[in-house]
Amino acid sequence: MESDEDDFVFVGTPIEREEDTISRKKKSIAEASGQLRTLAPWKQEVRDEEGRRRFHGAFSGGFSAGYFNTVGSKEGWTPQTFTSSRKNRAEIKQQDLSNFLDDDEKAELEGNSLGTSMQFDTFGFTAADIARKQSEKEQNERPSAIPGPAPDELVVPATDPIGVRLMLKMGWRRGQSVKSSKSTHYDARREARKAFLAFAGPEDAEVEDAMETSAELPADNINQLQKSTPVYVLNPKQDMHGLGYDPFKGAPEFRDNKRSHQPGNRESGHKRVPPKKDSLFSFKSRNVAPGFGIGALEELDAEDEDVYASGYDFEAFVEEVEEPSRLAIEDKKQSSSKQHGVLPGFKAASNSDYQLERFDPPVVPNDFAPHHKFPATLEVNQKSTEVPPPEVPSPVDNNLKVLIDGVATLVARCGTLFEELSREKNQSNPLFDFLNGGDGHDYYERKLWEARQKHGDKTKPLLKEKVAPSAQKMTAETRGNILGEKPLNRTEKDLKPVVPSTDNVNLQFHLSDTFTEPASFVEPTEIAKPFQHEPAKQERFEQYLKEKYRGGLRTIDAGGSSKMSEAARARERLEFDAAAEAIKQGKWGKESQLSGQQILGASAGLGLQFTSGGSEACIIINGVSQAEEVITKSMFPKREEFQWRPVPILCKRFDLIDPYMGKPPPPPRSRSKLDSLIFMPDYIKAATEEKNTISSPQVDGKKRTNVMDVEDKVEDENVEVENVERPVDLYKAIFSDDSDDEEENSNINQQEEPVKKVEAANTTLSRLMADDLLESLGKELGLEVPPDQPYKQPQQPQETHKPTVQDIPQKHEPTTNSAAHKSVSIQTTKESNNEIMKKETKVKRDNNSSDDEKSRRRSKRDYDSTSDSSDGYRDRHRSSRHKERKKEHRKHSKHRHHESSSRSRHSADKEYRDSKREKKKRRD
């Protein structure tokens, strides 16, 4: 320290510390204000503004007195020199009175305009004076539009006088007269209470406010009296009346009304209008939890909103819950709102002349069915609602019978258009006379009717064994056909109640007919379409039902198409089971409590498929929705199982044995593929890019973290270990000059002639890249990732690499079972090969690169770390360890492969799941 000080040479004059003078000044001021008043006059000392004593007695003072009080300089009094040169003319000074005056004399001169200091300016006169002077000065300086001095009234003091400020602090408000201290005290308390109420929350405040108003009517009167001094509030003129015109002059009641419409104008007069939301303590008029706020430094955000109070009362309580207290409040609100519309001084008329004309909605006819009918199928409807033609014996001609049967079926299936078409086409054909009312027409009619009945029935999924055996004759393809023309079948559902002669199909429905309205008759079997959205599935479902109710052996592809997987088929079968049961239940329920409304609802729900804009409420009653509900029930809860690896420490804390103890680290879900990608050269990456585009951005991040962890995680047996390879490898490549390494390299060189050739071509390139390598090395030392293998140029042809690459692993890992190795999927071989390949190329490039480069690198390394030898040792050590690890890694990859094969059964689901997770992760 001392030596340090010796070194310093001080040049120039030290700057006087500001603090000293300031403190002295402060002291003087304090003394001036404090002492002057308290001390007796003879004890007071006069000091200058610097706080120095100025006047001395005859025998005191000495040098200081003479020096400071007389001339003010060390040298004594010196005359001012007069200099004037040709270049620098002495300016002729305009002499002034002030030139001959001392400071105190000047101050005295100023003092002839006596004023109160701001401190004691009780009524603000001085401030006003100063302001006026200021304005005058300004006026002089710049001419304004209005000449002459500004009128006094316009000039207002800029600050509040101290008296006003004091009174404001004591609770006085502008516009109030100064009354006894008692009332102001009361006022202050009232203000405080109001603030508190606002603090406590809007609702309570309201209630208590109401209480207050009732209790404080007399107090209010006093208030009115107190507001004696007028406050001039300059309101912007917003109306279109003339200046000074008061439209409410004769009718002040209206003014109140108007004011209540204008929220901004409640300043004067109406102090009682409670500022509900934007009171002092309710933060930004948001819903804040009552009772307490947040800290001053914290931001108020969404979390602080009082979710429990937000509008809940209006949502749920009013709708669903009858709570007496709530209702009472509601009533009160209503009554108040009723009062609101009436002007004060008026009351609502009991009978008004003006009658609001009301237009009743059009009456819905009773037979109105709330669904859309398509015109094309209308005819079918009409036809089908006809009284069935009597049964007619079939024509004698067997050919004609067959023909009629066929045509009838077709017409029933395809609609009357087909009939017309064939009629036109076969007009001349005598065989088709039956179409035009000729021979066999009656039989045709009958057949057509039957076919239509059948057609309508065949979608019935045969819920009961009783249900028409004819329907069971339907084949899958006809059903498919039918499903193609859903609208056709659907419209048949409002069959008029007919009395079918012998058709036992409708027999059971006649039972229900007696309970229901004729118009809304529904075939309950129509309801059983739980899979309307998927025709194929519906078809399978019907097939399933058929088989179920027919009993007996199941066909081969029962319950699902052959295309489906076993699992999917099983799932579907479960679904069908549930659906069938639901339908049965729904039907049962319907039969047991047949209410017309329910069926109406059901029909509306069915119509919904076509109208799509129909009432959704009906669906709830609908059997379909029931079925769906059951299906969702059967789908949820859905159980899935994943592998999950608890951390060893967690197992320890739970006093459990780690299930993964000693086992290799598990492949992280959905990461296994990605990891391999990290070290893939560009061309393979490009090939797989399409598959993994989603995950590619993540790769970099992951890689970075992995590499960053290299230094401290080397010891750990971790998933990341495999990624560690690269930097370690790099070090090895650069720094280790072990003999074994050299041997290895030479071996490789012998083995990899083609590679070498390619590499020879790349030598120059690699030399060029050496600098880049250095850079990347530096980055790695700084724990950063070098850019992803920029030297892997497309110059290296794929073909030359592949064979060599496949040789290497066997060379490197003699312990690895080659057979097992081969069984590894191409993906894994590729990845591992690529890793190794990269390593080799790196090594080789290093060999190729000249020695001086190597040494250069090492020197750089030396620069970075102090101990070279130990470093080298560590590198060697590491490299050997690294080899072991690599073997391990290979095993892992095998393990992983097995696992993946075992998982392949759920692979579809899992991959979907994984991708979902992946996405989620990415979101994070």
Place this chain on the structure above:
Amino acid sequence: MSAEDLPKKEANVLKGHEGAVLTARFNRDGNYCLSGGKDRTIRLWNPHRGIHIKTYKSHGREVRDVHVTSDNSKICSCGGDRQVFYWDVSTGRVIRKFRGHDSEVNAVKFNEYASVVVSAGYDRSLRAWDCRSHSTEPIQIIDTFLDSVMSVCLTKTEIIAGSVDGTVRTFDIRMGRELSDDLGQPVNCISLSNDGNCVLASCLDSTLRLLDRTTGELLQEYKGHTCKSFKMDCCLTNNDAHVIGGSEDGRVFFWDLVDASVVSSFRAHSSVVTSVSYHPKDNCMITASVDGSVRVWKA
């Protein structure tokens, strides 16, 4: 236990919280209870005598969940300040604060040995914190959830958590596997049956669902209450005969476990019932509500 024995009579009202009470929990033997609320405090009560014993203040935001060890020596709590607090009961000091959740922490539980705290957060993760070491880093993060994790339960070998993504996930430490039961509805709260075979999940479609834990099968659904937008608790009685759930209209519902019929329901609070907790042995129940009170109910 018949329906008459259900705790329907108000025995005590524990008042002291300023603002909503978000959680109320009995301790292991049921002699004391803890409550936490929007006033950022945790309060320790004797519910049977209606006495307020202690207040724990350190949370910077609302307290959403609290749990006490079986030896009554430590408390863990969590809330809006994204931290899990580890308290000493007797001194009332915070021993440790576990930071790491990226967002509010919804639920927290000790494990059997009070050595690990597992917390469930709005940040879609479960985090396990080690109470034995001095590290404040989580020892494990489970982030397979797709949405906010609302509730967590621990058994001796498993971590069970319910999430808004509709799943109840069971992390079996012993087996090293994760079972995910998708309920299709956001799960608000889960509660284990006392025999440990079932898990009761309160879903946001105003339905409580009882799942069989071994098969993942849906055993029963309990409806009638309102639970659509708030984090509300559900629980089972100590003999697993009834299911208890609060409602957003301030009612408390009792369902029969087997036939899912509403055995009883009564108005317990004037506002949302945020939490219910059942006494481990007696017919006693505490409920907490947004109205700021904790009520003790006895048969």
